[in-house]
Amino acid sequence: MVVTLQELQMYRNFDELASDVLDLAKEIMPDKLIYLTSFSEKEQIILKLSNIDTSILLTEGMVINLNETVCNRVDFDENQPLIYEDIREETCPDDLRNRLEEVNINSYLGIPISLVNGGKFGTLCVAHYEESRFDEKSIKLLQRIARMFSYYLDLERFAFRDSLTELYNRHYLSKYFEDHSKTGGVIFFLDLDGFKKVNDIHGHDTGDLVLKEVALRLQTFVNEHNDAFAVRLGGDEFLIHFSQISNKEEMSKRAENILNFLSTWDSEYQLSASIGITPYPVNNNITLKTLLKNADNALYRAKAAGKNTYRFF
Missing domain, CATH: 3.30.70.270 (Reverse transcriptase/Diguanylate cyclase domain)
Structure with a gap:
């Protein structure tokens, strides 16, 4: 079951911790836009951006059809990142390239954020309007940050979910x-x-x-x-x-x-x-x-x- 935006708003210190996650990620990739997203059944929500003043056309609270997002192509089953270092040179589908270009993203890194029950929470993303090189060490550090954030999410979920059925309590x-x-x-x-x-x-x-x-x-x-x-x-x-x-x-x-x-x-x-x-x-x-x-x-x-x-x- 997905975590709804309404549920997230009840979590203690969610906004503060989300900001900390972005700040940590920013230390690793200071020249990039970092952002957190969450998934609903049919949509992706841009929860938080590392900075607002950017040439990349994303805004906090933006809602996108899930089937039309690049983040939906991240490999959650294998917990692997999706990497496009230069979409002009990458062999990615034309519709995906067009969507990235529409928001002025030329390089993209998407890290999956999963829950203990196997559900998809969303993604920790890195984007830039120029081509970029994402080194393995930086990617692994971002994956660790995403994993720690997922532990927090699960702790909060347990407070609001019935342990047998996973419905709300x-x-x-x-x-x-x-x-x-x-x-x-x-x-x-x-x-x-x-x-x-x-x-x-x-x-x-x-x-x-x-x-x-x-x-x-x-x-x-x-x-x-x-x-x-x-x-x-x-x-x-x-x-x-x-x-x-x-x-x-x-x-x-x-x-x-x-x-x-x-x-x-x-x-x-x-x-x-x-x-x-x-x-x-x-x-x-x-x-x-x-x-x-x-x-x-x-x-x-x-x-x-x-x-x-x-x-x-």
């Missing part, structure tokens, strides 16, 4: 609500129907596999909605948060889609889900504790209505 939800409670949104509180029987009959190891599969399906669902994220609250309780308040018809449609996602299993598992839905308005004074209580109340009524359904608070 209660701590992330609390921090999100602390920062965004006035912007409004919708909470879907989910509980699995029949999960206790899975544990009783097949054992807790199988139960854990089921929870991971549920998380995968929920993550697939939220990836289709730019305003959503999924949380494992604990046990077989999950939550989906939408930051945009849609009409009741749209919320019902989303709930039905989730129920469909979670109702198809092998015949040995008799599983489904029930959902309690509670919207909260912009500029509200409601607490997260009250919201969860309201959503739980709606969830209880969905269970009482026969399960595999949803109810609004």
